[in-house]
Amino acid sequence: MSTRPTTTTVKRRKVRRGRPLKTESTPDMRERILDAAEDHFSRHGFWGVTVREVAQEAKVDTALLHYYFNTKRGLFDAVFERRAEIINKERIDSIDAYVKSAGSAITVEGVIDAFLQPILQRAATGDQRWHNYFALIAQVNNTPAWGGETMGRTFDNVIHHLIDALRKALPDASEQELYWSYHFLSGALTLTLSQTGRIDRLSEGLCKSSDFEAIGARMAPFIASGFERLCKPQAARRKKAT
Amino acid sequence: MSTRPTTTTVKRRKVRRGRPLKTESTPDMRERILDAAEDHFSRHGFWGVTVREVAQEAKVDTALLHYYFNTKRGLFDAVFERRAEIINKERIDSIDAYVKSAGSAITVEGVIDAFLQPILQRAATGDQRWHNYFALIAQVNNTPAWGGETMGRTFDNVIHHLIDALRKALPDASEQELYWSYHFLSGALTLTLSQTGRIDRLSEGLCKSSDFEAIGARMAPFIASGFERLCKPQAARRKKAT
DNA sequence: GCCAATAATCATCAACTGATGAATTAACAG
DNA sequence: CTGTTAATTCATCAGTTGATGATTATTGGC
Incomplete structure (x- = not known):
């Protein structure tokens, strides 16, 4: 709206794409997703949770959940067995x-x-x-x-x-x-x-x-x-x- | 399957619309909806059930659920308290x-x-x-x-x-x-x-x-x-x- | 240095979801 | 009879859902 890039790509709000750098304190997305899913599934059960909610809490794209766990059910089972x-x-x-x-x-x-x-x-x-x-x-x-x-x-x-x-x-x-x-x-x-x-x-x-x-x-x-x-x-x- | 009206309006597949006749063995839709909802909610919980599934089992239109219970949650509460x-x-x-x-x-x-x-x-x-x-x-x-x-x-x-x-x-x-x-x-x-x-x-x-x-x-x-x-x-x- | 594999986001889809206003038919009160 | 109310289906909507193919960036083996 008001704030926009003034000179050289200052206001970069875009999230990085592609494979992350290994040096940046190892985000370990997979565990973060499992934690977020555990949190939500435990409170609302399998059907009371959307993959978007989990992705949002884990601060990743929903596609990443499917990349690691294929389906919503696969995610749930992974949480349960971890x-x-x-x-x-x-x-x-x-x-x-x-x-x-x-x-x-x-x-x-x-x-x-x-x-x-x-x-x-x-x-x-x-x-x-x-x-x-x-x-x-x-x-x-x-x-x-x-x-x-x-x-x-x-x-x-x-x-x-x-x-x-x-x-x-x-x-x-x-x-x-x-x-x-x-x-x-x-x-x-x-x-x-x-x-x-x-x-x-x-x-x-x-x-x-x-x-x-x-x-x-x-x-x-x-x-x-x-x-x-x-x-x-x-x-x-x-x-x-x- | 074999027994069917022989003469007038034979192939009527359309479901009746409007208020039902009182004489036809009183269907009592409200109770039928509650029974169907009880059945589904008990098996899959609140979020694991769609109003369409309940309506289908009760053999009524989804709009009728909202007519009697306003919201899905209202239906659930009615089941629980009945x-x-x-x-x-x-x-x-x-x-x-x-x-x-x-x-x-x-x-x-x-x-x-x-x-x-x-x-x-x-x-x-x-x-x-x-x-x-x-x-x-x-x-x-x-x-x-x-x-x-x-x-x-x-x-x-x-x-x-x-x-x-x-x-x-x-x-x-x-x-x-x-x-x-x-x-x-x-x-x-x-x-x-x-x-x-x-x-x-x-x-x-x-x-x-x-x-x-x-x-x-x-x-x-x-x-x-x-x-x-x-x-x-x-x-x-x-x-x-x- | 090159290139295949890996890890992530982007953009988008078809199906489904709860909900609602309109239409339709019968009951009922006067 | 007539008009109002009750009970039901129809048609449809805007938003959400799980999922996926394309794209981008980095790693690691040779």
Whole structure:
């Protein structure tokens, strides 16, 4: 409008085209795109996000998303798998370390705590990127259309590892009770990770969904009690006296 | 295909326009639109559905959706609130009936069972429309952007009613522990309602996420154990011996 | 130095999206 | 009968969407 080039191409507003110089502090566009996508997908789900929004936040052209990930879905899957490997390895190592150290004194609560701690600790650090990622998992886990399949492909290994360890702590448990108990554990964890802030409002500020320290201290005892109730039917049987 | 009008105006493929005749078995378009919307929103969430898809399934023109609900969001809200009143009343009545009948023999498991049964029984009947509705709740409950607010507006009354009843069964419980425990309950219930079929695949068919009878028998005991563990800290305190 | 491969932007597309004013037909009140 | 209101489809719009071929600039191997 008013400001325009006075002499020799002073007011260059044009973004550089072509391959970038390697020396200029390595922009690493691919990671920037993944971060932006993680941020948006975790908040609004797959269909609630446009590739333009992601591109805008990452400050790149939309064509670059397609260059790296082909399709919007390819981008989503890349986001979903990027951190899965890290957290899965941590959880398996944590379970193994606990099982080894506990020996015959293995407890349900110990196993579940070992399973949860890697996640809750990453969440507790306050790293927004991990927060986003966990919320993304929660979204996928509650997507009926394709969530079950995606979750399975990515996390079944770890879950079976967890259940194997739980079997050691609950040698008499039936398979069914173990899986149903895990189902309830998964739900509780998922809602925790989804970060809707619902419990904050419900409790009028008494509980904060971002207070992962409080959650970390309570979740394993809560869930372990449930496991023991369901998977140790011989002890303390005092159900509804019908 | 074979049965068709023999004489006058045989090949009429054009859909009728204008106000429909009242005598022709009352189509009740409004409900049909809500059913179709419920079906789609529950599967793909708000952004994963287009008004055209809903209109097509309901076999009406898209303009009719706007005639009844103004905007896509208005349609979504109407779907969400349609069944809320019914199920909320059932849950409050169920809790009240239990509290009254149990008297001083009130138990945590009894309260939670009374809270869950209305939902699980409706789900167990196999009515697809209620299935869809419950899956929709699960979607909303895991939508960080606006899920917490919508859930609160619709369900906070019932939840506070539940927690009031639980306080009677757990007179020494701190508010915080009660709310955290409810948080885990809510997560477990939500994942159950979301019907992703994940547990089916994980357990290789041993557990069926549509088997609400199995869930109804296990969920209240599981969750009640957790509540008692967290909210009765004086008894059986045997945490990790650090 | 030359040239193929790589990494990025530009310009554009056909399809789709939510929404709306006009037209059409029936119900209903007086 | 007649005019107003309710319920429905028609026709269409302006903006958005995911995607892509062309273009530009830099790297790195020979």
